[in-house]
Amino acid sequence: MKSAVIVFPGSNCDRDMRVALSRATGREVRMVWHKDAALPAGLDLVAIPGGFSFGDYLRCGAIAARAPIMRSVIDFANRGGLVLGICNGFQVLIEAGLLPGVLMRNQTLKFVCRDVRLAVETTDSPFTHAYGNRRVITVPVAHHDGAYVADAGLLARLRDEDRIAFRYVDARGEPTAAANPNGAADNIAGVLSPNRRVLGMMPHPERLADPALGGADGAILFDSLCTALAEA
Amino acid sequence: MKARVFVTLKNGVLDPQGEAIRHALGTLGFAGVEGVRQGKVIDLDLAETDPAKAEAKAAEMCEKLLANTIIENYRVEIL
Numbered sequence: 001m002k003s004a005v006i007v008f009p010g011s012n013c014d015r016d017m018r019v020a021l022s023r024a025t026g027r028e029v030r031m032v033w034h035k036d037a038a039l040p041a042g043l044d045l046v047a048i049p050g051g052f053s054f055g056d057y058l059r060c061g062a063i064a065a066r067a068p069i070m071r072s073v074i075d076f077a078n079r080g081g082l083v084l085g086i087c088n089g090f091q092v093l094i095e096a097g098l099l100p101g102v103l104m105r106n107q108t109l110k111f112v113c114r115d116v117r118l119a120v121e122t123t124d125s126p127f128t129h130a131y132g133n134r135r136v137i138t139v140p141v142a143h144h145d146g147a148y149v150a151d152a153g154l155l156a157r158l159r160d161e162d163r164i165a166f167r168y169v170d171a172r173g174e175p176t177a178a179a180n181p182n183g184a185a186d187n188i189a190g191v192l193s194p195n196r197r198v199l200g201m202m203p204h205p206e207r208l209a210d211p212a213l214g215g216a217d218g219a220i221l222f223d224s225l226c227t228a229l230a231e232a
Numbered sequence: 233m234k235a236r237v238f239v240t241l242k243n244g245v246l247d248p249q250g251e252a253i254r255h256a257l258g259t260l261g262f263a264g265v266e267g268v269r270q271g272k273v274i275d276l277d278l279a280e281t282d283p284a285k286a287e288a289k290a291a292e293m294c295e296k297l298l299a300n301t302i303i304e305n306y307r308v309e310i311l
Contacts, residue, residue: 062297102300104246107246
């Protein structure tokens with residue numbers, strides 16, 4: 001699998017993403033600067049990392065979504081390329097119009113930084129199929145603007161089309177209010193595009209992808225991508 | 233030509249920051265503040281000299297970048 005990580009001023013999870021991807025793929029990961037006009041040829045996956053691109057000015061992800069490289073990323077997604085946006089990357093994908101909804105300030109108004117439990121709501125995607133029967137996983141969140149907001153029509157569509165990838169849940173796997181770290185609608189932590197090849201999620205699988213760091217549930221997402229591409 | 237853009241949250245969109253401001257006003261003794269909504273003001277200095285064209289250009293900027301029209305309204309004032 002050939003992958004690239006887009007780097008914006010203020011990205012701070014770009015190198016974690018590179019490590020997670022290079023371990024899963026066994027290949028070099030291209031780092032692409034936001035001012036570049038085009039993506040490297042022959043990519044299978046573009047990853048938009050977490051951080052505070054452009055200092056979160058205007059709205060989180062708004063400036064990054066209009067950076068020169070993003071035109072190429074949008075074309076790549078429209079041609080069926082795999083795109084993964086984590087945390088600020090999720091905000092960028094929403095601002096770029098590749099995923100629906102809005103991410104707003106956490107309802108508590110507090111920056112939340114801790115491990116959360118996620119239910120893998122669908123294994124029908126290249127990002128999640130390797131989770132198999134492992135329905136509840138642990139991955140950290142670290143954000144101030146992660147409350148997923150969508151109107152009733154969009155929420156119904158996401159449910160009907162099985163496009164909710166992850167939900168915040170408690171130890172029993174229930175999407176309770178107490179298990180919701182940011183006030184997200186329907187406890188939504190991650191959503192898929194209509195063709196299921198673009199995933200945006202607030203939690204950070206790349207930060208818990210090595211047992212030495214206390215867990216490797218996040219690594220399964222990257223392994224999932226590799227096997228999906230190998231089978232394709 | 234100067235233009236002022238007002239970006240405000242649409243009705244029905246929860247504004248936790250506005251709520252926090254309302255609570256702080258209450259703490260300061262300002263009674264009777266029943267709601268606070270926080271927005272943004274963006275001042276543009278435009279080379280355009282025709283007011284109608286400047287307004288149209290500012291509105292286009294709002295649609296493409298300055299406002300997220302899913303959750304925000306905008307209004308342009310030519311100064």
